Amino acid sequence: MKESTQITKNKPTQKTLESRKRFLTGIKATGQIHLGNYFGAIKPMMELSQNSENEVILMCVDWHGLTNRAKIMAPGELSHSIIALYLALGFNLNGNSILLQSDFPQIHENAWYLSCSTASGLLERSHAYKDALANGKEASAGLLYYPVLMASDIVTFDSQYIPVGKDQNQHLEYASDMAKLFNNLVATDVYIEAKGVEREIPTLIGTDGDRKMSKSYNNEIPIFAAKKDIEKKVKEIKTDSKGLDEPKDPNTCTIFQIFQSFASKDAISYMRERLEKGTGYGYGHAKKDFVDEHERVFGVFREKYDYYLNNEKVVKDLLEPGYERANNYANAVLERARTALGLKSYNRIK
Amino acid sequence: MKESTQITKNKPTQKTLESRKRFLTGIKATGQIHLGNYFGAIKPMMELSQNSENEVILMCVDWHGLTNRAKIMAPGELSHSIIALYLALGFNLNGNSILLQSDFPQIHENAWYLSCSTASGLLERSHAYKDALANGKEASAGLLYYPVLMASDIVTFDSQYIPVGKDQNQHLEYASDMAKLFNNLVATDVYIEAKGVEREIPTLIGTDGDRKMSKSYNNEIPIFAAKKDIEKKVKEIKTDSKGLDEPKDPNTCTIFQIFQSFASKDAISYMRERLEKGTGYGYGHAKKDFVDEHERVFGVFREKYDYYLNNEKVVKDLLEPGYERANNYANAVLERARTALGLKSYNRIK
Missing domain, CATH: 3.40.50.620 (HUPs)
Structure with a gap:
């Protein structure tokens, strides 16, 4: 600043x-x-x-x-x-x-x-x-x-x-x-x-991999929502057509870009390595890890949030x-x- | 209304x-x-x-x-x-x-x-x-x-x-x-x-007999001021040149116009009669009656006003x-x- x-x-x-x-x-x-x-x-x-x-x-x-x-x-x-x-x-x-x-x-x-x-x-x-x-x-x-x-x-x-x-x-x-x-x-x-x-x-970046994340583009992933809603939104994240075992570039991968905004350092390193290596780690795996980390980071807060809300x-x-x-x-x-x-x-x- | x-x-x-x-x-x-x-x-x-x-x-x-x-x-x-x-x-x-x-x-x-x-x-x-x-x-x-x-x-x-x-x-x-x-x-x-x-x-009407009474024309007569300040202002009221014993028209007399705005009914009738009759009642007398009535009406309030003010x-x-x-x-x-x-x-x- x-x-x-x-x-x-x-x-x-x-x-x-x-x-x-x-x-x-x-x-x-x-x-x-x-x-x-x-x-x-x-x-x-x-x-x-x-x-x-x-x-x-x-x-x-x-x-x-x-x-x-x-x-x-x-x-x-x-x-x-x-x-x-x-x-x-x-x-x-x-x-x-x-x-x-x-x-x-x-x-x-x-x-x-x-x-x-x-x-x-x-x-x-x-x-x-x-x-x-x-x-x-x-x-x-x-x-x-x-x-x-x-x-x-x-x-x-x-x-x-x-x-x-x-x-x-x-x-x-x-x-x-x-x-x-x-x-x-x-x-x-x-x-x-x-x-x-x-x-x-x-x-x-939003789930469309194109524009800034914004509710008005409907390309956002909420913080506090039911897990199934998060899963639905994460599934929408655009990916390229690289196969399960192909190496993938984290810097152009929208899943990874969004993941970095909230995940722990360890989780970020882990996903980066797996994507770059590629073998046995497809976008489906990355999306699953995304949802798990989202739950781990924000899940604990969701209960508190509901408590304060009520x-x-x-x-x-x-x-x-x-x-x-x-x-x-x-x-x-x-x-x-x-x-x-x-x-x-x-x-x-x- | x-x-x-x-x-x-x-x-x-x-x-x-x-x-x-x-x-x-x-x-x-x-x-x-x-x-x-x-x-x-x-x-x-x-x-x-x-x-x-x-x-x-x-x-x-x-x-x-x-x-x-x-x-x-x-x-x-x-x-x-x-x-x-x-x-x-x-x-x-x-x-x-x-x-x-x-x-x-x-x-x-x-x-x-x-x-x-x-x-x-x-x-x-x-x-x-x-x-x-x-x-x-x-x-x-x-x-x-x-x-x-x-x-x-x-x-x-x-x-x-x-x-x-x-x-x-x-x-x-x-x-x-x-x-x-x-x-x-x-x-x-x-x-x-x-x-x-x-x-x-x-x-x-103001003391100039011409324009609306207003501080910006400096033709006003205050409510709560020292008697000598009231006297000074009343002296400034414009009159015509009619002599002491001439009959005077209350409807064109500025002193009377202003007097009516605050004086008691009796005081108003009295001044009207004396002006119309004219004999022995000049503008100087009317101005003196004006000051006295002003003192009678507002004088009692001045003390209260000062009390509240302080x-x-x-x-x-x-x-x-x-x-x-x-x-x-x-x-x-x-x-x-x-x-x-x-x-x-x-x-x-x-």
Whole structure:
């Protein structure tokens, strides 16, 4: 990972942060998770959360999903299921947090403050909005306002670092610009300007051996599904016509490409050797090994996943310490903003 | 007052309302209040609050003021002072409420839900936004989003009736449209479509005898100012050159026009007679009677006003029952919206 922007000068508000690096990343709940998501998005976040120098805040952005309601039905069920999944896969909650965005109304209030110091033209130039219009879709007011909400996600928790994929920098630049504009307007360092941490998002090939794994191409292999469904999907993986005893090139073998995304080192070496040698090891064998390893890696998590899925109160209790930290951050940021703006509040009078 | 829109069909959510008519009206804090404001906006609201068939919610819209921050400095002080003024003048808090908008974060959350079912084009067609652009001003994202926030002010408290001046209907129509669009999207009657109650806003002539009383013309007479400041302003009222003993026409006399806006019936009759008769009653006498009556009417309130102004905790306690009612309304509306959208919340799990 390399930092994509210059380090900004050390501001008073930044000094008050703990010494750990605070990362914020948004997760979208879009239905059943497949190996492509796991490999590209989930695994890197798990690793980030294992490093005690980092404080990782994962936020399930259910409010964002509403800008495209035609696609997102039952957002609550989807949100809970993705959170259950991160928990099952072992996201490290010790000092890190998983938040459900719509549990934090402070985000909307900060969004309003940001919007009052941001020119409207900036919203109209956002990629997501322009793309929607270019595709002849009727864009909602929510989609137009969306960059403000996204900027507020970032500033509300004093986030310092935002992992971004290549070419995904616009929203982060917007967030930094909005923070800066607001700070200039009130002549106080209220909001932190977060830095983007650019990373390659590894993409995984789909079962068609042709395109990126994606539900919209129907070429995906789920993480948590019944074994027979996994078997069915694995059978669909395209292979060439090499015979049982012919040597096979792992680098062009789609089974192996996908297998590498989740299998243990030993299992990867084993399959590579057998494919290269070829004798007595056909694609059918490779597919069987694929299914077994998938079961070995994810099977143990499936039970945990089902448990969390069906026990919301358990999840709530697990998330609680992170919620408390996040509320402290958000309330402190909001008070800075309100004080700088000179707003009064009867709620806050004791 | 006449209702400017058709009565909508009785919806389930409306049945749950108490039998009283719930009015919502926004008040903007823009500095010292003058007789023109009193006559045009404040007095009618006071009268509305005296009728026990109505439930009147006055909301001081401090968040709106931020869209034009160049003009609104110290919004908290201004808000408190306008609230102190309404209290001093005797707004009936029995079953009615005065709210400070920024104490109700539910408004922003509902705004987001409304925005996700509203086309972005609607925002771009709003008068306030188009006027700003036409005047070459750089419009903020807040000004663009402003109609959504205004619509949310209305729906968040299940408001049924909104007093509107002539030609001020656009924002209310927007609010009804947004409520309808959202209800259609989720196929549930979540938000009430409020009705506009059109009223003539009486305008008062200024001390120049020429233009509407307005601070921007510097032709205003304040309500709560030191007696010598009132005297100074009253001296500025334009008169013609009729002599002490000439009969004078009250209908063309600016002193009398302004006097009528606040004086008691007896005082009005007295001045009318003396002017018409003329003998021994010149404009100097009329101005002296004006100052005396102003002191009699507003003097008793000035002390109360100063008391509220300097005792925030007293004001908080007075507002408390209304805040409690309003929070109940807002939380219930929010739950309806969240349930209809299918959002989940860990905060809400017991």
